[in-house]
Amino acid sequence: MLLHKLRIVLGLVFVVLLAVVRAYEYQLFYDPFLNYFKSDFNTLPLPSFDSFQLTMGLLFRYGLNTALSLGLIYVLFKDSGMIKFASMLYAFFFLVLVSLFYIIIYFYGAHNNLMLFYVRRFLIQPIFVILFIPAFYYQKLSR
Incomplete structure (x- = not known):
């Protein structure tokens, strides 16, 4: 029984930490968007931005969200x-999404803001954990 309580508390800690990342996004990350x-x-x-700083900011935020999400999944x-x-999925999706992000910025500019908004959303928010948890749960049930 104590083990289940510990797992619940740890799960809540990871969820709260994901919320803290969101709450302090202006202080933690370079993102003019x-x-x-x-x-x-x-x-x-589109706002002016430094591509290197933006990429590092996106990498840092995505990495932080990924680490917390993997902790929650574990x-x-x-x-x-x-x-x-x-x-592996997180790494693959990061490469695809960052590539799409810069393709949209440099080839479409401000003409495709909605697509840029959603691609960026997947980069900065822990959306994949919301998709992975039910998928892994279903996979575990079907074994």
């Missing part, structure tokens, strides 16, 4: 095989 997408971005030009399933698989 934070304010841009909070305004009426459909009528505004607490829930206690399966290192799932963690390895999820890690």
Whole structure:
């Protein structure tokens, strides 16, 4: 019984830490698109940005969200095989999403803001953990 309580507490700690990353996003990460997408971005030009700093900021945030998400998945399933698989998926999706992010910025500019908004959303928010947990749970049930 104590083990289940510990797992619940650890799971809640990881969820709270994911919320803390979101709450302190302005202090922790370089991202000129934070304010841009909070305004009426459909009528505004893209903000100026430093590509290297932006990439490092996105990598840091994605990496932090990934580490916390993998911790949550491990607490829930206690399966290192799932963690390895999820890690590979996270790495693959980061490469694809960052590539798409810069392709949209440099080839479409401010003409495709909605696509840029959603690609960026997958980079900065822990959306994959919301998809992976039910998928891994279903996989575990079907074994």
